[in-house]
Amino acid sequence: MKNLFYIISLATLVVACSQSPKFTITGNIEGLADGTVYLKQRVGGEVVNIDSAKSVGGKFVLKGSVEVPDMYAVSLGERKQIPVIVENSEIRLNGKSDDLRNVTITGSASQDEMKALDAKGAELNAKMKPLYEKYSEAKKQGNAAEVGALEKQLDSLDNVQTAVFKDFVTGNPKSFVAPIILSRIQYGMEGEEIQGYLQKFSPEVMKSKSARTLADRVLVLQSVSVGKIAPDFTQNDSIGTPVKLSDVYSKHEYTLIDFWASWCGPCRGENPNVVAVWKDFNAKGFHVMGVSYDTDKAKWLKAVASDQLTWTQVSDLKGWSNATAKIYGINSIPANLLLDKTGKIIAKNLRGEKLREKLGELLK
Helix, strand or coil, X not given: CXXXXXXHHHHHHHHHHHCCCCEEXXXXXXXXXXXXXXXXXXXCCEEEEEEEEEEEXXXXXXXXXXXXXXXXXXXXECXXXXXXXXXXXXXXXXXXXXXXXXXEEECCHHHHHHHHHHHHHHHHHHHHHHHHHHHHHHHHHCCHHHHHHHHHHXXXXXXXXXXXXXXXXXXXXXXXHHHHHHHHHCCCCCHHHHHHHHCCCCCCHHHCHHHHHHHHHHHHHHHCCCCCECCXXXXXXXXXXXXXXXXXXXXXXXXXXXXXXXXXXXXXXXXXXXXXXXXXXXXXXEEEEEEECCCCHHHHHHHHHHCCCCCEEECCCCHHHCHHHHHHCCCCCCEEEEEECCCEEEEEXXXXXXXXXXXXXXXX
């Protein structure tokens, strides 16, 4: 009798396991070379393989189970990826290997939700495109008046687009798409603003890696908020000499940590402003420590010379993997922090006249 009970219990367990929620991603990508495709996800800053399958004649099947819907990527090879929100359902991918942006994704309700929202964003992008073209042409011709007018129009449309996404995030706290959208628009946001969105999400949504990654980012940003002591770090200058942040700020009344790169257009555009402020306030106790997110030393040093950046410059030449990116939560440049002599952060992201005005107040 006991054996019969054991067999029945085991059979019940097997049936229950076989009925647990699972996903199947069936791909049919025309022109895809035979090989291995991977299902990947970014976890804690690293991309990990979730599943893999052989692709023959452009056809493949990926299987597994997810706790909650979240953003993944089907990788077809180097720089060939199809972003897809995976949930426990029958998902199908149909398209061409040379046109991955237009691959049709069906079977994921969250993906459908994302598609509808992206369509709204695409409408605004269509309006921006001709303005960008005019903007580029006006810049080439040196037409400052037209450049300024077009910048205002582009900023206005960009604000409208961001508002559409923010409204979705705040209005859909139970949507698994909400943290994915928030991840897109959180660049430049402080920790308090991101936390304001997260605290409205449902407990189920907060289980997603997208939401948890944002929660981790909030902790980092809170550690480098105004009023906190800037985390210390050491990087080499252009001749390989280690430079410690605390050794720099302790010698000056105020120090600007300036995160930039030679390849960053907005950074190079901001450099003349910093140079002008440096010239006016350096003798009064103002210093700058530039942290470059370059990978090419020659290009870094060429930009330093070209832009006449005569202050302290350091870099570990690891690009976005620069150690300070993780410590300070830097995910877009230009970015900066203004420190006092004790290393306390007294302001962040002061650009143009705002930097001059702040130093004017501090160094009367």
